[in-house]
Amino acid sequence: MLVAFSVSPLGGESDSVAEAVADAVRVVRESGLPNETTSMFTTVEGEDWDEVMDVVKRAVQAVQAHAPRVSLVLKADIRPGHTDQLHAKVERVERYLD
Template identity: 35%
Template sequence: MIVEIQVLPLGTGSPSVSEYVAEAVKVLRDKGLNFKVTPMATVFEIDNFSQISDVLDEIRKRMEARGIKRVVFVIRIDYRSDKELKMDRKVESVMKRIRD
């Protein structure tokens, strides 16, 4: 399963949110998940839906520890039951078609 997430902390007092995004990405790193940070969101791979809940709860806790009382999570999930999804394979599939 591939998940795309945006973590939008509200009430930071600054238009810059990179320190909060970095903290959210550290959650993925600390959980040993394969992830890729992009300019607008972070994409990561998980095995099951319960892992999403664990990730979100840990991000929420870390935001609260930094004094953030409100966080908007924007999440997209790509799930397939017929085969395992991997970020690199999806990208390579598109790039191969571009090269052809």
């Protein structure tokens, strides 16, 4: 299961969200699950809903420590029996581009 999500504080004292987002990314990286962070989303890969959504929930909680309101955008690819899709999906596209 792949989950791409973006979490951001709303209504805080600063118009920069970098520190709060860094705290969320830290939670993801410390989870031990395969993950990747880009300029817009963090993608995390796990075996099932419980495993992945626990990480997302803790990332949201980390951002909540910075602001009274939080925005969460989430997209999931649920494909049981497939692993390392974080890389495999990109590799399949790259083959067509070569």
